[in-house]
Amino acid sequence: MRPRTRFSPSLAALMSAAAALIPEAQAQTATGAESDAHVSYRYNDYSEDAQPAPYGGDPERYHVLSQQFQLATHVGADAALDVSATHEVMSGSSPWYVLPGPGQPIQIMSGATIRDHRNEVRASFTQGTGSSGGTTYSASYSAERDYHATAVGIERSMPLSPALTLGFGGSFSHDLIDPTDAQIYHRVDHEQKNSASLFGSLAFIIDRATVLQTGLQLNSEHGYLSDPYKEAYVGDDILPERRPGRRDQAAWLVRYRHAFSGPDAALHLDYRYAQDSWGVTSHTIESAWYQTLPARWELVPALRYYSQQQARFYAPYFLDPGAHNVYSSDYRLGTFGAFSASLNVRKRVGSWQFSGGLERYHSATGYALGGSDAAVPAVVSYTRLFIGLDYLLQ
Amino acid sequence: MRKPWFQVVAFQLLLTASASAIGIDITGNPAPQFDLPVFGAEQRHIALTSLRGKVVMLDFWASWCGPCRQSFPLYEQLRSELPAQDFTLLAINLDEVSAGPAAFLEEHPVSYTSLADPEGDVAKAFGLIGMPSAFLIDRDGIVRKRHTGFKPADIESLRSEIRDLITEPHNAP
């Protein structure tokens, strides 16, 4: 005998009564007014630590100077437009391939110092900036000598009740890769990559001073996913790396915010768990303390911890020349952990806001959760400095 | 455990909904009485009863409420257009701490009075469902209109509603 259906008329009555009690006009949600009108400028100086011995080639690693410009305005009564541009100048050598050494593996760095720039423009239009939700349409274009990426996205925010907001959306990106000096170094000539992503999130107002958000993002990439400038020692050959033609990733995130009225501060705690089809799994924990000080100063110390387990096909080098379908010695796919500490400062003067900050990021294979089995030469440490200026429009 | 757990789920949903149900529409009912201190001059009090006989607009605001920045100068202008013997505009501030509203009033000076309701008791009595909220009370003390939220375009409808309330025939007190 089949079990009786669980749906009962009394349940239906209860649910319609519940629905009737939810007020129609939604009160201002916690994240209602995130759109201020402003013009902003940021200058960032990113500098990686030199590659430690044993190495070959130029140990001076990446140095990137970037400038960001942003304009955000209201459009009519219920819409907003956000346009931003980024200009970056990159120089320095980067990891190329790894040789098995007598003791530690030897990281060979790219000989020629790369000097390149990247320009990016991004625009987004939001329809519905009030507390009853809205839709944001966005598009971006990034161009550098060897890489061009075009992306579009859409996001929707919907309050389900005064204390609960649903967010969801997706994006798509089409990238074209044209490595420099392709002929000379036997690199691939012209490749492409397509990525698609979807996300869903729920934001809760826990009490007058606490909010919590949880979300899930799924992405999928197809096409040429390798780094055309990276090679690997396989058997006795140095071969261009080969990553799979597809990568699927899922990331689960939780964000917590709490305001302390005593010290006039807010605490941010963020956690992310990510896992992908290459075997890379990671945990990220970030915490920040936003301390308001007299005379409109704000001080924000923050800490971040990141731990990653390697991709299945990662190794610093492959001694066995046997059939390796996919392989990479790119440190970014290895097992490592990273600690980062930063301090940001803000000062408001009338409609102007001055900001500045410093971040120090340090990674090591030993920092990974659960330890590590393979050496990962070339894990990177860096220092980043920024200064910023904002003008608030009314 | 099959059927009972489903009823538990439904009851939980009802609890969620009822807990988040806030504010009952008091339009058509007599305005709740109050007697509040003036913001920044707490020794002075204003009671709603003292305004009987005039059309009253109550604006519930807070320093952290974005649309309030736009509403203040527009309400000041609206007030100046309407006859003082027939109409009073009274603001009620709901900030929990006084530093915010004090700074706000310096940046957006207005000639109408703000009363202090930091506990939110009067807001609760009026059944607010959003910020800011404006209530129009007729000469007999009955709440006639509730506006939740603010957009500059709302001034038009407010003006005509207030004029209607001023000109309508009413009972002598």
Place this chain on the structure above:
Amino acid sequence: MHRDVRFLAGLALLALLCGCATTAVQPWERGRLARWDMRWDPDPLQSAMGNHTHFSKEGSSGEIGAAGGGCGCN
């Protein structure tokens, strides 16, 4: 066993949702929630730069929101 697990999971989820709602926050009590530093992202330009750096130097990415475009960042 399965039924008990589902029942407990459902109850836990609802307790989470209801737990959030039972301390219902009135519209005029949202002052602290409206603080600039209580936003999910108080400084979007800075977090964009941070995410971009981490995306370029680490093996994972993922944020709450539509993913942006890529780059050949090394």
